[in-house]
C-alpha cells in the first residue's frame with residue numbers, strides 16, 4: 121500500500137465515521153422565571169448565580185427566561201458571561217397595533233437569544249392555540265431567535281392513554297413549516313408543573329424518545345420540564361434522551377438553580 125492510498129483510506133474512514141455517528145445534541149438548561157422578579161431582584165440573583173458557573177462544563181448552554189422588564193438590565197449585566205437571555209413570549213408580527221405584545225426585533229435588539237413559546241400557562245390562561253404557537257415560532261426564527269416550544273399532556277389525557285396522540289397533534293400543528301435546525305422542544309407534562317409531582321425520569325425519557333420520532337431533524341435538543349429540583353436533576357439528566365431541563369420554581373433562587381446547572 122502506498123502512503124497516498126493509506127491517506128485516502130484514512131480520510132474515507134473518518135468520513136464513514138461522520139456519517140454513522142449519532143448527532144451531537146446540545147444540552148440546554150433554562151430557567152423560566154414566569155412573572156417573578158423585579159429588575160433589582162434579578163440583579164441580586166446574578167450576584168449569587170454567576171460565580172457558581174466557574175466549574176460548569178462549557179458544553180452546557182445556560183439560559184435565563186426573564187420577564188420583559190428585566191431583559192435589558194440583565195443583558196447589560198450578563199455581558200461577558202456565558203448565560204444566554206430568553207423571553208417568555210413573542211408576537212408573530214414585527215410591529216403593529218397589538219397592545220401588550222412584544223416583537224422579535226425588540227428582543228434581539230437587546231441581546232435576547234431564546235424565547236419560550238406555547239407554555240401551558242399561555243395556552244391555559246391566554247388563549248394560545250397550536251396555530252398562534254406556529255405563527256410565533258416562525259416570527260422568532262425569522263429574527264434568529266431560538267424558540268423553546270413547550271408541549272405536554274394534562275392528567276386527564278394521561279389517564280385516558282392520550283399522551284402520544286395529544287403531543288403528536290401539538291407537534292404537527294406547531295411545527296408546520298418550521299426550521300428544526302434552530303429549535304428546542306420542552307416536554308412539560310402539565311400535571312407536573314409547579315405541583316412538586318415530577319414525572320418519573322424513565323417515563324420522561326420514554327415520552328421524549330417518542331417526541332423525537334416525530335421530528336425531521338436529529339439534533340433538536342429536547343428538554344424535560346415540571347418540578348425539576350436540585351434533588352431530582354441528576355437522575356433526570358442521566359437519561360439518554362433528555363437534553364436539558366426547563367425549570368420554573370427552582371430557577372428563582374441562585375443556589376438551587378446553580379445546583380441544577382452543575383448537575384452530576
Ligand code: PGA
Pocket residue numbers: 152308312313314315316345346347348366367368369370
Ligand atoms: P416548575 O415549572 O419547575 O415550577 O414546575 C416548570 C415550567 O413551567 O416551565
